[in-house]
Amino acid sequence: MGKQKILTDWFHRAPDAGGVQRIEAYFSGHGYDLHRHDTYAIGRTLAGVQSFQYRGGWRHSQPGVTMVLHPDEVHDGEAGTEDGFQYRMMYIEPALIQQMLGGQPLPFIKTGLSADPRLLAATQALLRSLDNPLDPLEEQDALFDLAQAMNAVSGVTPHRQRFDYQAAERAREFIHSALDRTLTLDELAAHSGRDRWSLSRDFRLLFGTSPYRYLSMRRLDLVRSLLIQGQSLTNAALIAGFSDQSHMTRQFGKTYGLSPARWLSMHRR
Structure with missing residues (x-):
């Protein structure tokens, strides 16, 4: 008897932990419209071909490569063949990567896909089955290894730039305390101790997106x-x-x- 084709789109989301969200999903055809989010999206295709538009071109992810989509980069998703595609993805806050790298420009994988074995190894523990939660220390070690692998594989030599990581972090923490009300850049600047335009530039550099x-x-x-x-x-x-x-x-x-x-x-x- 041949393998039965899955017809219904679905996704499963593991409990959030430590600034990381993990999902597994299947799409039979069209998956997502063009969109963007302010986290890294890092994962791998388990079966089929996962096709998506990213940075001006089409990308086609297949088993064996690692997807590393940068924060705030527009992309979509659809099946590259009639068999659909199944994948696992984790969404990691840039602030968490910053804590491990000590405040520097975010690692950037230009095409969004990498066959580098360092990334494949670094994502292995984090992209295991979502049914069993990771040991907290194992997860923290794996995240540290992933941040270092991303930095090594990015292939971009960071330019020396003057920025104030502590000021940007104070602004980020203040945002979390005021989700239910209107915020202004001037207010964030006052809490961060940095002028508003320097803060806006630093926030984008360090956390991959704007304060708003x-x-x-x-x-x-x-x-x-x-x-x-x-x-x-x-x-x-x-x-x-x-x-x-x-x-x-x-x-x-x-x-x-x-x-x-x-x-x-x-x-x-």
């Missing part, structure tokens, strides 16, 4: 958590600091390439 995008993404993180807990779309939007449900829905689609309703319907509890 970072705030929006943390609000969307909260929306997803609330939806899983059973909150309505309207309540989740308001609790997370969005002006209304339609505002949240637009941001959700731009960020994840899926509507909130579709995302929730695909979610495997």
Whole structure:
């Protein structure tokens, strides 16, 4: 008897831990519209061909290579063949990478794909089956190894730039304390001790996205958590600091390439 073809799109999300989200998913055809998020997206295709637009060209991921999508880079996703594709991905906050690299420009893999064995080895522990949680110390060691491998494989010699990592980190921490209200760059600058435009430049360099995008993404993180807990779309939007449900829905689609309703319907509890 031949292998039965999977027809239903699905994804499974492991419990969040330590600034890392891990998912496994299958798509039979079209997966995601063009979107971007403010984390690294690092993973591998388990079966099939995973095709996506990235930095002006089409990329085709197959088993054996590592995907490393940089924060805030626009991409989509679809099956490259009629068999669909299955993959595992982890989403890692740039701030976590910064803690391991000590404050320097983020590693950048130009094409979004790498066959370098150092990356394959460094992602092995983190991309094992999502059914069993990692030992906390094992996860921390694996993340450190991954940060070092990314830095080594990036192939980009960082230019010496003057930046204030501590000021940017103070601003980032302040954003987390004010998700439910309006923030201004002047307010962030006052809390960071850095002038607003220097802070804005440093934030992008060190965390891969702008302060506003970072705030929006943390609000969307909260929306997803609330939806899983059973909150309505309207309540989740308001609790997370969005002006209304339609505002949240637009941001959700731009960020994840899926509507909130579709995302929730695909979610495997």
